[in-house]
Structure formats: structure tokens, C-alpha cells
Amino acid sequence: MKLSILAFLVITSSAAGAEVDHFTAGVTALSEGRYDKAIAHLEAHADRSPSHPDASFNRGLAYAMRAREDPRPGDLGRAAAAFEEALAMRPGDAEAEHALAVVRGEVTRRRSRERAPGVMARPTLDRLVLGLASERTWGLLAIAASFLLAIGLVLRRIREGALHLTGILLAPIAGAALVLLLPLYAGARHLRLTTAPAVLVAREAYLTDAEGTTQGGDPIPEAARLEIGERTGRLVEVRYGEREGYLPAEHVRRLRVR
Amino acid sequence: MTAALRALSLLVVWLVAIPGWAQAAPEVSTALSAEVVEVDDSVTLELSVIYSSGPIPQRPSLAAPDGFVVHGPPQIRRGWVSRNGVTRDLYQARWQLVAKKVGTHQLPAPTVQIEGRVVTGEGRNLKVVPPGQRAKRQRQPFGGFGGFLSGPMSGLDIDLRDLFPPEPEELTPTGEELSLTRAPDPHVFLRIVPSKTKAVVGEQITLDYWAYMRGVALRHGQPREAPLVDFARMDLDLPRQREVRTRVGGQLWIAQRFQRVAVFPLRAGRLETGRIELDVVLSGMGKREMTRRSNTVVIEVEEPPEAGRPPGYQLGDVGRFKLTANASPRETIVGETVSVVAKVTGVGQLPSQLAVPRRQGVEWLAPEKKQDIRDHNGRIHGWRTFGYAVRFTESGTHDLGAIELPYFDPDKRAYEVARVDLGEIRVKPKPAGAAPPSAGPDDEPDPLASLGAPRPTLSAYEPRRDDGLDPRWLWSLALAPSLTVVAGGAFARGLTVLRERRRQRRDDPAALARRALAEVKGAADPRDAAAAAERALHLAIEAATGVKARGLLLTELGPRLRDRGLEEPTADEVVGLLEALGTARFAPSEDGADDLPRRTAALSKKLLA
Numbered sequence: 126m127k128l129s130i131l132a133f134l135v136i137t138s139s140a141a142g143a144e145v146d147h148f149t150a151g152v153t154a155l156s157e158g159r160y161d162k163a164i165a166h167l168e169a170h171a172d173r174s175p176s177h178p179d180a181s182f183n184r185g186l187a188y189a190m191r192a193r194e195d196p197r198p199g200d201l202g203r204a205a206a207a208f209e210e211a212l213a214m215r216p217g218d219a220e221a222e223h224a225l226a227v228v229r230g231e232v233t234r235r236r237s238r239e240r241a242p243g244v245m246a247r248p249t250l251d252r253l254v255l256g257l258a259s260e261r262t263w264g265l266l267a268i269a270a271s272f273l274l275a276i277g278l279v280l281r282r283i284r285e286g287a288l289h290l291t292g293i294l295l296a297p298i299a300g301a302a303l304v305l306l307l308p309l310y311a312g313a314r315h316l317r318l319t320t321a322p323a324v325l326v327a328r329e330a331y332l333t334d335a336e337g338t339t340q341g342g343d344p345i346p347e348a349a350r351l352e353i354g355e356r357t358g359r360l361v362e363v364r365y366g367e368r369e370g371y372l373p374a375e376h377v378r379r380l381r382v383r
Numbered sequence: 384m385t386a387a388l389r390a391l392s393l394l395v396v397w398l399v400a401i402p403g404w405a406q407a408a409p410e411v412s413t414a415l416s417a418e419v420v421e422v423d424d425s426v427t428l429e430l431s432v433i434y435s436s437g438p439i440p441q442r443p444s445l446a447a448p449d450g451f452v453v454h455g456p457p458q459i460r461r462g463w464v465s466r467n468g469v470t471r472d473l474y475q476a477r478w479q480l481v482a483k484k485v486g487t488h489q490l491p492a493p494t495v496q497i498e499g500r501v502v503t504g505e506g507r508n509l510k511v512v513p514p515g516q517r518a519k520r521q522r523q524p525f526g527g528f529g530g531f532l533s534g535p536m537s538g539l540d541i542d543l544r545d546l547f548p549p550e551p552e553e554l555t556p557t558g559e560e561l562s563l564t565r566a567p568d569p570h571v572f573l574r575i576v577p578s579k580t581k582a583v584v585g586e587q588i589t590l591d592y593w594a595y596m597r598g599v600a601l602r603h604g605q606p607r608e609a610p611l612v613d614f615a616r617m618d619l620d621l622p623r624q625r626e627v628r629t630r631v632g633g634q635l636w637i638a639q640r641f642q643r644v645a646v647f648p649l650r651a652g653r654l655e656t657g658r659i660e661l662d663v664v665l666s667g668m669g670k671r672e673m674t675r676r677s678n679t680v681v682i683e684v685e686e687p688p689e690a691g692r693p694p695g696y697q698l699g700d701v702g703r704f705k706l707t708a709n710a711s712p713r714e715t716i717v718g719e720t721v722s723v724v725a726k727v728t729g730v731g732q733l734p735s736q737l738a739v740p741r742r743q744g745v746e747w748l749a750p751e752k753k754q755d756i757r758d759h760n761g762r763i764h765g766w767r768t769f770g771y772a773v774r775f776t777e778s779g780t781h782d783l784g785a786i787e788l789p790y791f792d793p794d795k796r797a798y799e800v801a802r803v804d805l806g807e808i809r810v811k812p813k814p815a816g817a818a819p820p821s822a823g824p825d826d827e828p829d830p831l832a833s834l835g836a837p838r839p840t841l842s843a844y845e846p847r848r849d850d851g852l853d854p855r856w857l858w859s860l861a862l863a864p865s866l867t868v869v870a871g872g873a874f875a876r877g878l879t880v881l882r883e884r885r886r887q888r889r890d891d892p893a894a895l896a897r898r899a900l901a902e903v904k905g906a907a908d909p910r911d912a913a914a915a916a917e918r919a920l921h922l923a924i925e926a927a928t929g930v931k932a933r934g935l936l937l938t939e940l941g942p943r944l945r946d947r948g949l950e951e952p953t954a955d956e957v958v959g960l961l962e963a964l965g966t967a968r969f970a971p972s973e974d975g976a977d978d979l980p981r982r983t984a985a986l987s988k989k990l991l992a
Contacts, residue, residue, distance in 0.1 A: 148841065174439075183837045186834055187837075189831055189834055190831070192831065193832070195649075231830055238749050261852050264851070264861075271861045271862065271865055272864050274864065275865045275868045307861060310857065313851075314851055317851055319470060321470055355470070356463075359605035375607065383472070383846060
């Protein structure tokens with residue numbers, strides 16, 4: 126079966142057998158204002174080492190600084206992707222949150238200067254509901270509802286009294302909750318397994334169909350947060366708000382949080 | 384209810400089975416780029432790990448095999464794959480080996496560590512032959528795929544079936560510029576060929592992507608683009624001539640062009656394009672899927688000469704351009720705007736902005752851009768318009784001046800300036816009572832300057848592992864309690880029904896009557912026999928008609944039995960027998976008393992029938 130692979134920049138050590146500390150080298154280059162080198166080292170660190178919020182933050186900083194002084198297409202998007210990773214791994218990181226807001230604000234400012242259309246993405250109701258809690262939370266609630274249903278069914282067998290009344294009320298309520306919570310768990314699990322968060326790293330992109338034909342509508346702006354699905358060939362399934370389509374895989378950067 | 388249970392069971396099976404792949408152990412595989420190589424040829428050994436949770440694999444390792452030289456540390460890449468809609472992470476490590484010794488070699492299995500546990504790939508066999516002795520394989524039509532649309536790569540973007548040529552003859556080679564002294568791979572490799580390796584910032588360079596193949600037929604999908612981080616990029620149409628025969632290392636190869644792009648360097652320096660990647664399927668040596676990477680091309684980029692550089696020249700404006708413009712209306716009032724549309728037409732990378740003339744009392748707002756850019760014989764050309772709204776804050780006749788576009792012509796190696804005059808606009812004062820014009824834009828802030836300093840070290844961090852809930856546990860705990868209660872209730876009800884039925888069987892008058900008849904046979908004393916027979920007859924009457932005969936006088940019994948449907952002779956027989964049994968209980972020596980048990984048994988059987 127064909128495997129679909131995203132390519133990243135690769136750094137190989139020039140010294141035979143020597144491992145380069147890419148993180149330290151990247152921080153040094155970043156401090157010295159050598160942003161290309163910093164990006165190369167920090168990307169190599171991301172390829173070879175487990176994800177870390179500080180490494181992602183520094184990588185985002187490198188892209189943002191290069192976008193400020195010597196911009197390349199997609200720099201702000203890659204910066205946003207890196208800050209999103211830092212936040213996903215360490216929620217509440219105020220510095221990363223501020224940096225992400227600044228980068229997205231800069232994208233909006235540049236687009237408005239170019240009179241590019243503003244785009245708003247609204248999440249759909251199903252994503253809103255599923256996003257209220259994690260897969261684990263929905264599952265635990267469903268288990269709790271199941272036990273309450275069992276208790277209600279037992280209490281109903283008592284002939285009369287307060288317990289019988291409790292059972293009469295508890296059983297249908299818990300049953301209805303179970304019927305609601307099980308699909309929510311299944312939906313959250315399905316989303317977790319089949320989709321992944323990503324960020325657009327092109328200046329803007331138009332959704333296409335599976336054959337690559339542009340669907341029309343407003344473009345997705347750089348640094349927009351996306352949901353990606355299956356990749357087929359050069360294209361990857363994308364969901365942006367309520368819109369679904371395909372984008373070239375090289376325009377999308379999947380967030381890595383492991 | 385049964386249908387609902389069935390549907391629920393299917394849902395449970397589906398939801399447990401589908402994520403089974405996602406929860407699976409890491410998949411490890413090893414691939415070799417060739418099965419037979421010549422001495423001094425290189426071969427790539429690739430270890431792939433597909434995993435869905437936990438920390439990433441680390442420390443890839445390959446013991447240097449005897450007879451081979453391993454070039455440098457492995458190249459590492461991370462990505463992701465999709466199978467059946469489920470996404471998993473991919474980790475790959477690649478080693479480049481050069482064969483030095485003839486023979487059949489067992490390459491050792493590469494390893495990688497996952498959470499401290501060593502995971503081993505598979506060893507591979509590789510045959511190394513002396514130079515020039517690798518056999519030519521007989522190529523099958525259509526590469527042996529069994530048909531045009533068959534093959535492992537669904538969604539094939541480029542169909543090359545009609546380009547499966549026969550074994551190339553020893554012709555006079557063409558494509559001298561594509562020849563090479565050495566092949567990086569014995570069967571197929573990629574190559575980026577630039578139109579030039581020296582350029583100025585903004586000058587177009589055309590890159591042709593070639594696939595070289597020998598002894599195999601090739602199918603592939605879309606390439607994964609080179610990073611081109613220092614270039615702007617545009618796709619070009621492929622020229623008609625896509626296939627060239629050339630020589631590599633003295634041997635005849637087929638070179639096939641599969642993409643052409645125009646790139647424009649964004650800065651001066653020694654810039655690298657990076658490598659392209661292509662997933663290919665080779666036929667002619669079995670169906671082999673592999674990934675090929677190209678060379679990287681270095682372009683020496685310098686800025687156009689400073690000597691003679693016109694003022695206002697923007698680095699990157701390279702080509703040949705013409706400039707036209709139109710302003711309307713030519714008369715307005717203070718605070719209102721007129722439209723000025725400037726159009727740049729030409730060859731090369733069209734400028735992304737124009738320097739507009741600054742005048743007292745004239746504000747130029749940000750332009751709206753439109754464009755039409757095409758490619759003709761590999762040269763980018765077209766037009767771009769800049770639509771400005773120009774606002775006037777002072778009355779009078781304003782000469783808008785001219786828009787100038789200095790550019791560098793790479794063919795002439797000289798600067799030129801395209802220019803267009805915009806003419807005058809008459810601006811009348813605002814009528815009395817009108818609102819003053821709005822202020823112009825302030826200096827734009829630089830928010831990116833507030834992003835802070837880099838983090839010097841990796842602070843303590845414990846990754847969260849959110850693998851969700853095991854669906855097997857979830858579905859068990861979600862369904863088991865209520866199903867247990869329901870099943871328990873059903874079981875209890877079943878037991879109650881069984882007990883009730885057993886009691887009914889036990890208390891059935893017919894059964895009691897039969898037991899009483901059995902007691903008659905066993906009674907030794909005639910009085911006891913008569914009593915048992917009377918008891919059996921009463922039970923038989925109750926079983927047959929429902930009448931409890933003990934509570935009735937014999938004179939009342941006959942009519943009652945007839946009312947319950949018993950025939951008159953039978954009813955009379957019953958009454959007569961009961962009377963005789965009553966007498967025999969107290970006077971067993973009467974005539975006919977010995978026959979009473981037999982008569983009772985016969986009548987009882989008749990009633991119970």
C-alpha cells in the first residue's frame with residue numbers, strides 16, 4: 126500500500142558519526158539574528174527529538190523574525206503552526222498565546238493592506254458540541270449514565286415508596302443520557318483518530334475538490350487553523366470552519382505534539 | 384427490541400474493530416532501493432516505523448556491513464500516513480551504502496529505540512557484481528502490471544504507459560547536456576536541471592525535473608516539491624519533448640522530464656533549491672515501490688550592479704516591462720477620491736508594488752491588484768494592475784506626477800525605467816458645512832518586535848498521553864450494568880413462571896385423581912379402597928367438569944353434572960357409583976363391593992379422557 130509522506134527540511138551532520146545539538150545551535154543562531162540557520166537547526170531538532178513546547182516556541186520565533194526582516198512565503202503560517210504546537214503541549218503558556226495572536230494579527234494586517242478579503246470561519250455545530258469535552262470525558266460520562274440506568278431499573282422493582290419513584294424518574298433520564306453520550310464518545314474518538322490539527326503555511330489557499338479543481342469561494346488565509354484528514358496523492362482533506370475540500374499537502378503543516 | 388439489540392451489537396463491533404489499526408503496535412519495515420548493484424554503486428537502506436501513540440522513535444542504528452561503506456549518519460524524517468481514514472505518525476531513517484565487495488551479502492537489520500526498547504527491522508540480501516556485469520532484464524509490455532489501470536498506485540497522476548519504450552538501441556546519443564559521468568542509482572534517479580546557475584535577484588531561472596531510468600519502466604505520482612525557501616515559484620507547462628536518450632557513465636539511459644517550474648531568487652547569495660521527492664513504482668524488476676530524491680541545485684545569485692542603478696530601483700524587479708495608467712475622474716472636491724489604475728505589462732517577475740509620486744495634499748491609499756500571468760515557451764509574462772484610490776486634502780489643480788518603474792533587463796544586462804505620466808486633477812473646495820476629511824494613516828506599528836526572546840533551554844515538560852478510552856472497556860462498562868439488570872430481571876421472571884407451572888401441575892385435579900386411583904390398587908382394607916376410590920372419583924369429576932362434588936348432595940349432583948355438559952347416562956352412573964362407594968366405606972361386605980374399585984377406575988378414565 127502506498128504511503129503518503131510529508132517532506133521536511135533535513136540537516137545531516139558533516140562530522141561522521143557526530144550528533145549536532147540542533148536545539149542549542151538553533152537558539153544561538155536565533156539570538157545572533159541568523160534566522161535561516163536557526164530555522165534549519167530547529168526543524169532538524171523537531172525531526173529527531175520528541176516535541177517540546179520550548180523548541181516549538183523558538184521555532185515559531187525564528188519564522189516570525191524572518192517574516193519581519195526577510196519574509197518568505199509561508200513564514201508567518203509556519204510561525205503560527207509552531208506557536209500552536211507550543212500551546213497544545215502547554216496550555217496556558219501566555220507567551221506563546223501572545224505570540225500566536227501577534228502573528229495572526231500581522232497576517233490580517235498584511236492582508237488588509239493588500240485589500241485581500243477577510244475570511245471568517247465558524248465551527249459547525251457538531252464540532253462545537255464534540256469539542257465541549259474530550260473523548261475520555263464523554264466516555265466516563267457514558268459509563269456513569271449506564272450505572273445510573275442500572276440503579277434506576279433496580280429501584281423500579283421496589284413495589285412502592287420513594288425508592289420506587291426515584292427509579293421511575295432515574296431510569297429514563299439515565300437511559301436518555303446514555304443514548305446521547307455514547308455517540309458523543311464515538312464521534313470524539315472518530316475525530317481523534319481520523320483528523321489532526323494543522324495550520325496553513327501558504328500565503329492563501331483555495332479549497333479544491335479531490336481532482337484538484339478549485340471550488341471557488343473565499344481563500345483560506347495564511348496561519349489559519351485547519352483540521353486535516355486523509356491524504357491521497359498530493360492532496361490532503363481539509364476542513365476549515367464549515368467548509369471542506371482539499372489542499373496541496375505542502376501548503377499545510379500538521380501540528381506535532383509528541 | 385430484537386432488531387434494536389442486533390443493531391447495537393453491530394455498532395459495538397464496528398466501533399471496536401475500526402480503531403483496532405489505530406491502537407496497533409508500531410509497524411516496522413525495511414526497504415532496499417536495489418536488489419543487484421555493481422561495485423562502487425550506492426544503495427539506500429530505509430527503516431520505516433509507523434506508530435500511533437507514545438514517544439517518537441530515536442537512535443536509529445545500523446551496524447556497518449562487511450564489504451560496504453556507510454556514508455554519514457542516517458537522514459531522519461518524520462511525517463504521517465493515512466490508511467482507511469486513520470492517521471498515524473511515520474518515522475523514517477535512511478542510510479546510504481556504497482558496495483565495495485563482490486558477492487551476495489546479508490545486510491544487517493537496522494534498529495531504532497522506542498521508549499528504551501530496541502525495535503529491529505529486517506535484514507536484506509543484496510547482490511554485488513563487478514562493474515558492467517549487471518544483467519539487462521527483459522522488459523514486459525506495460526511493465527507487467529497486468530493492464531493499463533491496474534497497479535498498486537491508485538490515483539496515478541501521470542500515465543506513462545505509452546512511454547514504455549523498447550530496450551534502447553545503441554543510437555548516436557542526444558541530450559548531451561543531460562549526460563552524466565556516474566549514476567547515483569543503478570535503475571532510476573531524479574535530477575533537477577537549471578537553465579542557469581548564475582542570476583541576479585529576481586531573475587527567472589527555469590528548473591526542469593528529470594527522471595533517469597535504465598532497464599526499468601516507471602510510474603509515479605505528483606512530486607513533493609523542493610523547499611525552494613529562497614525562491615518565488617511558478618509552475619510552467621511541460622514542453623512537447625519530454626523524453627531524451629542520454630548517456631550516464633557510458634551507458635544508455637532514458638531521461639524523462641516530468642515537471643518544469645520557474646523560480647525567482649529572493650535574495651543574493653549561494654542559494655539552494657533543495658531536493659524534490661517522487662514516489663515511483665518500477666516494473667521490469669518486479670513491482671517495486673520506492674521514493675527517489677533528486678540532487679539539490681546551487682544558484683549563485685548576486686544583486687544587479689550598483690553602477691548605473693536608477694533611484695527607486697526595487698531589488699527583484701527584473702525583466703522587461705511597460706507601464707500605462709489611467710486616472711478618472713479628472714475633477715473632484717476636497718476629501719473625495721479619484722481612481723488611478725496603473726498597469727504593468729511585460730516579461731519576468733512582475734513587480735508587486737509601484738512607487739507612487741508623493742505630493743502635498745494628495746493621499747494614495749493601498750492599491751487593489753489584479754493580474755494575468757502566463758507562461759510562453761518557459762518565459763513568465765503577463766500583466767498586473769494596481770488600482771489606487773487617491774484622496775485630495777487640498778483644493779487646486781494637482782499634478783499627480785509620474786509613476787516610474789526602474790527594472791533590470793537581464794538580457795541586455797542594463798537598467799531601464801518604464802514611466803507613465805498621470806496628468807492633472809482639478810480639486811474644488813468642499814461646500815460649506817461639510818465634514819473635514821479624515822486624517823491619513825499613522826505610521827504602522829511593528830507588533831512582531833514584541834515577541835520576546837528565545838528560550839535558552841528545554842524546561843521540564845511531561846507530555847500528556849491522551850489515547851482516549853479503550854473502546855472495549857468503554858462499551859463493556861456502558862452496556863454491562865443495565866444489561867445485567869435486565870438479564871437478571873428476565874431470569875427472575877423465568878424462574879417464577881417455572882415454579883408456577885410446576886405448582887399447577889402438582890395441584891392439577893386430573894393428576895391428583897390418577898394418584899388416588901393408584902392408592903386404590905394398593906389399599907388392602909376394603910374400606911380404605913372404597914375411600915380412595917371415592918376420593919379418585921371426586922377428583923375426576925372436578926377435573927372433567929370443574930364441579931366440586933363433595934360439597935353437593937347426590938340429588939343435586941346429577942343435574943349439576945348435566946348442566947356442565949356431562950351426558951345423562953354418565954351423570955347417572957357417577958351418582959350411582961358415588962352412592963355405592965359411600966355405602967361400601969361403612970359396609971364393605973355388601974354385594975358388588977369388590978367390583979367398586981374396577982368400576983371407579985373405568986369411570987374415572989372415562990371422565991379424564
